[in-house]
Amino acid sequence: MVQPNSRGFAAGTREPLLRVDDLHVEFDTPRGTVEAVGGISFEVDPDQTVAVVGESGSGKSVTALAILRLLEGGWISGGQVHWDGQDLVTADATAMRRVRGDDIAMIFQDPMTSLDPLYPIGNQIVEAIRLHRRISRRAARERAIELLEQVGIPDPRARVRSYPHQLSGGQRQRVMIAIALACSPRLLIADEPTTALDVTIEAQVLELIRELQREYHTALLLVTHDMGVVAEMADWVVVFYAGQVVEQGPAARVLGAPRHPYTEALLSAVPTPATDKALPLTVIDGAVPGLADMPPGCRFRARCAHAWQRCTDEPPLFELGEGRQSRCWLREGSEMDGAPVLPAADLSPAAGREVS
Amino acid sequence: MTEYVVRRLLYGVLIVGLVTVFVFLVLRLIPGDVVRLQLANAPGVGEAQIDELTAALGLDQPLHAQLVTFLGDALHGDFGTSFQSQEPVTSLVAERLPITLQLGAMAILIGILAGVPLGLLSAVRHNSWLDQGMRLVSVAGISIPNFWLGLLLVTYLALYFGWSPPLVYQGPGQDLESNLLHMILPALALGASTMASIARMLRSSLLEVLHSNFIRAVRAKGAPETLVIFKHGVRNSVVPVFTLLGLQIGNILGGTVILESIFGIPGMGMLIFEAVQMRDYPVVLGCVVVYGAVFVLINLVVDLLYGVIDPRIRYARR
Ligand SMILES: Nc1ncnc2c1ncn2[C@@H]1O[C@H](COP(=O)(O)OP(=O)(O)OP(=O)(O)O)[C@@H](O)[C@H]1O
Ligand SMILES: [Mg+2]
Numbered sequence: 034m035v036q037p038n039s040r041g042f043a044a045g046t047r048e049p050l051l052r053v054d055d056l057h058v059e060f061d062t063p064r065g066t067v068e069a070v071g072g073i074s075f076e077v078d079p080d081q082t083v084a085v086v087g088e089s090g091s092g093k094s095v096t097a098l099a100i101l102r103l104l105e106g107g108w109i110s111g112g113q114v115h116w117d118g119q120d121l122v123t124a125d126a127t128a129m130r131r132v133r134g135d136d137i138a139m140i141f142q143d144p145m146t147s148l149d150p151l152y153p154i155g156n157q158i159v160e161a162i163r164l165h166r167r168i169s170r171r172a173a174r175e176r177a178i179e180l181l182e183q184v185g186i187p188d189p190r191a192r193v194r195s196y197p198h199q200l201s202g203g204q205r206q207r208v209m210i211a212i213a214l215a216c217s218p219r220l221l222i223a224d225e226p227t228t229a230l231d232v233t234i235e236a237q238v239l240e241l242i243r244e245l246q247r248e249y250h251t252a253l254l255l256v257t258h259d260m261g262v263v264a265e266m267a268d269w270v271v272v273f274y275a276g277q278v279v280e281q282g283p284a285a286r287v288l289g290a291p292r293h294p295y296t297e298a299l300l301s302a303v304p305t306p307a308t309d310k311a312l313p314l315t316v317i318d319g320a321v322p323g324l325a326d327m328p329p330g331c332r333f334r335a336r337c338a339h340a341w342q343r344c345t346d347e348p349p350l351f352e353l354g355e356g357r358q359s360r361c362w363l364r365e366g367s368e369m370d371g372a373p374v375l376p377a378a379d380l381s382p383a384a385g386r387e388v389s
Numbered sequence: 390m391t392e393y394v395v396r397r398l399l400y401g402v403l404i405v406g407l408v409t410v411f412v413f414l415v416l417r418l419i420p421g422d423v424v425r426l427q428l429a430n431a432p433g434v435g436e437a438q439i440d441e442l443t444a445a446l447g448l449d450q451p452l453h454a455q456l457v458t459f460l461g462d463a464l465h466g467d468f469g470t471s472f473q474s475q476e477p478v479t480s481l482v483a484e485r486l487p488i489t490l491q492l493g494a495m496a497i498l499i500g501i502l503a504g505v506p507l508g509l510l511s512a513v514r515h516n517s518w519l520d521q522g523m524r525l526v527s528v529a530g531i532s533i534p535n536f537w538l539g540l541l542l543v544t545y546l547a548l549y550f551g552w553s554p555p556l557v558y559q560g561p562g563q564d565l566e567s568n569l570l571h572m573i574l575p576a577l578a579l580g581a582s583t584m585a586s587i588a589r590m591l592r593s594s595l596l597e598v599l600h601s602n603f604i605r606a607v608r609a610k611g612a613p614e615t616l617v618i619f620k621h622g623v624r625n626s627v628v629p630v631f632t633l634l635g636l637q638i639g640n641i642l643g644g645t646v647i648l649e650s651i652f653g654i655p656g657m658g659m660l661i662f663e664a665v666q667m668r669d670y671p672v673v674l675g676c677v678v679v680y681g682a683v684f685v686l687i688n689l690v691v692d693l694l695y696g697v698i699d700p701r702i703r704y705a706r707r
Contacts (some may be wrong), residue, residue, distance in 0.1 A: 103605055134611035141609075146602040149621050151699060161610045196700045212610065 049076035049115075050252050051100070051137075051220055056112035056122075058092070058099050060324075067324035069095045069107065071276040077220060077269075082246070082253040084263040084284065086299065087273030090321050093256045094142070096273075097224045100254075101139055102129055135165040138213035139222040143229050144206035148197040154181075154208045155193030161215040180211040184241060203234035210242065217249050224256045239266065260300055264288055272296050275321050275332040278350065282357030292359040294337045331362070339363060394689070401685035405678055409463070412677045413456055416670055423472055423668035424448070446472060459674070468678070469671035473664070478675035482657065486679060489656035491561065492649065493641050495576035500583025500637065507584070508591025508630075513618060515596060523588060530585025535640075536647045539578035543652075546574070558655055575648040583637045590633045594626035601625075627698055635691040642680050 058070035070092040077083045085093050098104050100114050102121065114121040116132065124132070133139075141147045148157060158177035159170065166173070174193065181189035184207040197205055206226060213221055223242065227235035243266060246253050255266060263270050267284040272295065280293035291297045298317045319336040322328060328335065330345040337344070343362040351364040424442045428434045443449050447458065462469060468478035507527075511520035547553045554571050561568045598604065599622050607621050649658030657676050664672035696702045 098605075101609060103608055105600065105605070130611045130613060132611070133609055139606075139609040141602060141606060143602055147606045149603045149607065149625065150701060151621075151624050160607075160612070160616075164611050164616075198701050209606070212606075 050079045050081075051077040051254070052113075052115040053096070053100065054113045054115060056096065056099060056114065057110045058095050058104065058107050059110040060107040062325070064325045068110070069276055069324055070099065072112065073273075073276075073278055074112075075269075075271045075278065075281060077252050077254055079219065080246075080250055080252055081268045082255060082266050083269045083271060084267035085254065085256045085271050085273060086258065086260065086263055088299075088317075088321055089258075090275075091273040092276040093273055094224050097139070097222050097254065097256055100222065101133055101137060103133075103139075131165075134161055134213075134218070135216045136218055137220045137222060138216070138218040139224070140206070140209045140213050140226045142225045144202050144209055144226075145229065147209055148205055150197050153194050153196055154200070158193075158208070158212055158215055161212045165216045176215070177211070180215060181208070183214075183245065184208070184211045185237075186211075203230050203238060206230060206238055207241065210238075210245065214245055214249055214251070218251055220252045220254060221246065222254045222256075225258065226255075228258065260288065272299070275327065276324070277332065277360065278358065279333065279360045280358060282353070283355060286355070286357065292353055292357065292364055293333075293361045294339050294363075295333045298336075298338075331360070394693070397689050397692070401682070401689065405681035405685060406460075408681050409674055409678055410456065410460075413459065413670075413674060414452075416665075416668070416673060417452065419665075419668070421668055423670065426668055427472065463674075463678070468675040471664075471672050472669045473667050473672070478671045481660065481672060482675050482679050485655060485657045485660045488560075488654060489642075489645050489649070489658055490683075492572055492576055492579070492645055492654065492656060492658075493638075495572055496579035496641050496644075497583060497634070497637070499576055499580030500587055501634075503580070504584040504587030505591060507588040508595065509618070509623070511588065512592045512595035512599065515592070520592075523592070527585035527589045530581045531589075533581070535578045535582060535644045536651060538581055539575055539648050539651055542574045542578060554652065556653070558653060571652065571654065575645075575652045575654065578648060579641050579644045582640065583634075586633055586637060587630055590630050591626060594629045595622055598622050598625045624698065628695055631691050631694060631698070635688040638687045639684055642684060 053076070054074050056070055056073045057068060059066050059068050073092070073096055075083065075085075085096070087093055095104065095107065099107075099109050100121065102109070102124075109122050112122065117136065119128065121129065121132065148154065155174060155177050158180060159173040162168065162173045162176055163170070168176075178189045178193055181192055186192050186204060186207055197208075200208065206229075209226075221242075226242065227238050230238060239262060242253070242255075245251070253266075255262070257263060263284055269281070270284045270287045271281040272279050272287070272293065274295050280287060280291065280296045282292075287296060288300065291300060295317075302317060317336060322332060322335070329347065331337070331340070331348050334340045334344045341362075343365075346362075348360050348362045348365075350358040350360050351367070352358055353364060353367065424439050424446070428439065428442065440449075447455060450458070459469070466479070468482075470477050471481060474481070507523050511517075511523040514520055543553065554574055555567045558571055559567045595618075599618070604617060604621060607617050612621075645656060645658035646662055647658070648654075649656045650662045653659075657679065661673055661676035661680075663669075664676065
């Protein structure tokens with residue numbers, strides 16, 4: 034049932050580490066049920082860094098949480114999450130617990146509130162280790178000290194006894210990274226791990242993640258707002274807009290020559306040293322449409338500089354070769370030879386069905 | 390820390406002192422004269438005897454002089470003697486206090502033992518029928534006056550099960566079974582509202598904690614729900630429950646006054662109840678001081694426990 038992988042470098046033979054396939058997530062709101070994530074598909078290969086970018090509210094966190102089934106108040110209404118020969122969407126609670134923290138670890142946006150305030154950090158790292166490894170408390174504690182040292186906490190032997198409130202935001206995020214790496218996961222999901230930190234700390238923490246990723250051979254799914262971070266860290270980039278993938282492809286290619294007006298707009302919104310400081314910052318006009326009143330057709334239409342009458346129909350994801358995809362009618366007809374026009378689900382058994 | 394405790398104790402003494410002065414003055418506003426009440430049944434008493442007794446009790450002095458004398462003695466641990474039985478107030482109270490403490494402790498224990506699991510269950514299974522039921526019961530528990538609940542309990546148990554508590558009070562040392570049977574109904578009546586408040590408070594506080602970021606992070610580690618709820622959830626939601634418990638102590642102590650009288654339990658509650666009726670000022674004031682001290686001390690212990698639960702709380706000078 035495995036279809037040939039259209040990504041050039043994956044050569045079609047290697048199974049990806051994680052395959053998110055046509056994922057849908059719904060929430061109950063006072064205004065009725067809304068679909069926050071409407072059919073997302075992407076893959077993460079071993080050791081790879083995949084960046085997920087998109088404006089606030091585009092469904093990045095919801096997707097990240099849905100992979101580990103940590104959603105609150107919402108539910109997965111369709112699709113699969115393939116991991117290690119199983120579908121995490123239908124896995125039972127015990128199987129899910131085994132995956133969480135051991136195979137797939139997660140770091141969150143806000144380090145200030147991500148640690149239990151009532152326990153010393155050592156205790157919380159030891160807990161992460163002993164949930165998955167049968168080792169003594171003492172050995173786990175030694176390992177915790179080692180991890181603290183690796184994430185760059187000074188004087189780790191004394192610091193294991195510190196409480197979260199005695200650490201700075203940057204240090205807490207380092208502790209979260211230590212917890213995430215405690216069981217050497219194969220995939221690390223980092224949901225905007227540095228947005229709550231100031232700029233100098235941000236660079237340090239990202240560098241730390243990158244170093245440890247190499248050392249632990251961990252793939253990284255990095256949610257971020259920052260195109261600069263994408264350029265520096267990502268192998269692959271997935272661009273989200275209003276709960277859908279609008280473009281994805283190798284990071285260098287997508288950043289170098291975006292194939293969707295939204296990606297273009299995102300990139301031009303990034304100030305560079307060359308940007309004339311006298312001009313106002315470029316922002317994308319308008320706002321993401323509300324989930325409850327999503328217009329038919331292309332979801333970016335109302336804000337798009339290139340919109341034309343075709344855009345009132347919902348565009349499928351066009352295949353552009355090397356696994357690149359764009360959800361824009363302007364790409365119709367520019368698909369690569371031999372690569373049929375396929376929706377996002379081109380890697381799934383349901384290939385050929387249009388995602389609507 | 391020591392400094393904090395000392396300062397709190399000094400405040401405590403001040404508060405109890407002020408309350409005592411207040412009660413001292415209020416007592417004199419209640420119509421009825423202790424001397425006339427005492428001599429009411431003696432036939433043929435003349436004004437001379439009344440004056441004599443009034444002077445003997447020190448009641449002929451001006452009010453402020455009486456207050457000063459009382460406070461001076463009280464500071465030396467002398468609360469005078471009962472107008473009624475002529476026994477020293479301190480020994481009367483010492484005799485009755487353990488009984489009231491036992492009743493109060495039983496009530497709190499019932500409140501905690503029933504309230505905590507109820508609150509836990511309804512938070513974990515929130516919006517289930519169990520949760521709805523618990524919320525109904527707790528509204529009832531909070532709004533039904535405890536003496537009325539006590540009366541209901543006695544009446545219904547007697548009516549439908551032909552059971553009533555022992556008539557004569559026995560100390561726990563004399564006959565433990567009879568003692569417990571005697572205490573259980575008033576303790577239930579007193580503990581009901583504590584149980585209901587604890588259940589409600591724990592439910593809402595645990596629900597809030599379970600939606601916090603660090604709980605999600607604990608789940609992301611692969612922790613089973615039991616660990617999530619008991620290690621991280623409950624401990625983080627317990628501080629407001631403790632605050633509530635400190636306040637409930639006041640309710641329970643107040644409740645002992647009327648419930649002890651209803652159930653014929655010779656504790657401090659009954660002592661102060663009778664003393665008020667007889668305008669036995671020294672006894673009333675002695676009881677007020679002890680009730681106040683118990684309340685202040687228990688609340689101090691509660692505040693110190695916060696620090697044990699939550700490392701962020703430090704008893705700095707405030
Ligand atoms: N618990 C919830 N109940 C209702 N709607 C929700 C809930 N959580 C998320 N949503 C909705 O889902 C959509 C996607 O939210 P999500 O948090 O994934 O955005 P995001 O891309 O991570 O944004 P940000 O960059 O601000 O973190 C939003 O429109 C949000 O309103
Ligand atoms: Mg987010």
